[in-house]
Amino acid sequence: MRSLVKLDDWSASDVDAVFDLADAFRAGRGPVTEGAAVMFFPPTSLRTRATFERGASLMGLEPIVFPDTTLDKPEALSDVARYLENWVDIVVVRHHDLAVVHALAAAHALPVVNAMTDDNHPCEVLSDLHALRQRGDITVMRFLFVGADGNIARAWQEAARVLQLDLIQCCPAELATPGAAWTDDLEAAVRSADVVLTDGPGAHADALEQYRITAALLDLAQPGVRFNPCPPFVRGREVSVDAVEHAAFVGHDFKAGLLPVQQAVMAFCLGLG
Structure with a gap:
């Protein structure tokens, strides 16, 4: 058991x-x-x-x-x-x-x-990782989590520790998950990411407004980048309308x-x- x-x-x-x-x-x-x-x-x-x-x-x-x-x-x-x-x-x-x-x-x-x-x-993150594993070796992917400390951020940190994933968090310093690898340079982080993850901002919408993922940012990423916003996401909040329409978006069937x-x-x- x-x-x-x-x-x-x-x-x-x-x-x-x-x-x-x-x-x-x-x-x-x-x-x-x-x-x-x-x-x-x-x-x-x-x-x-x-x-x-x-x-x-x-x-x-x-x-x-x-x-x-x-x-x-x-x-x-x-x-x-x-x-x-x-x-x-x-x-x-x-x-x-x-x-x-x-x-x-x-x-x-x-x-x-x-x-x-x-x-x-944990089940949400396991599902995402299983889906991503169909597309390649998750142990060599570079994961970027854009958002504040919270249950999704912490679940990804748990998965990273267990599976030795390359995971970095991007947000203001005061909102970072304790112990997480962190940056506040969103553009640079997106450029090197294979998978871009987001979560809702909760009480930090104002502080995270400049960290909204847009199609222009995704255009800077590596070829084949996957954009996986955690639902329920809100267009115009943590993601732009055009980001969800971008080819990088994993799609609703990803879930x-x-x-x-x-x-x-x-x-x-x-x-x-």
Whole structure:
């Protein structure tokens, strides 16, 4: 039994095993089982929830979905996990507080998958890396994350540590993720990048306005550069309208990989395959 709370808890071989399982699911030969997956999601969740629910159902797990606020009660989360163990096989949690995911996993009652917190979003980054791996060797790609410290920035830092990725963050110094390789020279950073990543600015829209990715910036990049804005992105905020129309944009179908990757994460944590 395994859990996914942070990618730092996994090894590169764990990630490779998940990617192999994702390939199998994408080809229609992923492992199947019988059971149930309890899921906690806020009403704002769209892509992550749709793909976890659909993915679980396709692999033989009945999804039982609760609002994330169900976990905001005085009951000890270790007790929640041990009661759920009687009826379900795995827990998928999207909750603002990473400590909630940690507490459920620490009970060692059943596998727990982090479907996003305010601190990180490991499944999102695994999906992106799996999709990029179809296009080349991710270990030699130069990744540029444009944006402030936040859950997406930290998830990419986790992945970079586990997989030894070449990752640099571009933003004002005071908004950088602690410990990240950093620059504030956006034009120079884009020129050397193979993959350009963005996230929403949150409370830092004014400070990050000059870091908006535009088509003119993407024109400066290496041939074949991939532009992967994390959804939900907003045109005219972290990305320009013409950037989303640029040939570098990975496209909406890039996120199709969320389905097999999240199936793979569940299968890996359940010891399937």
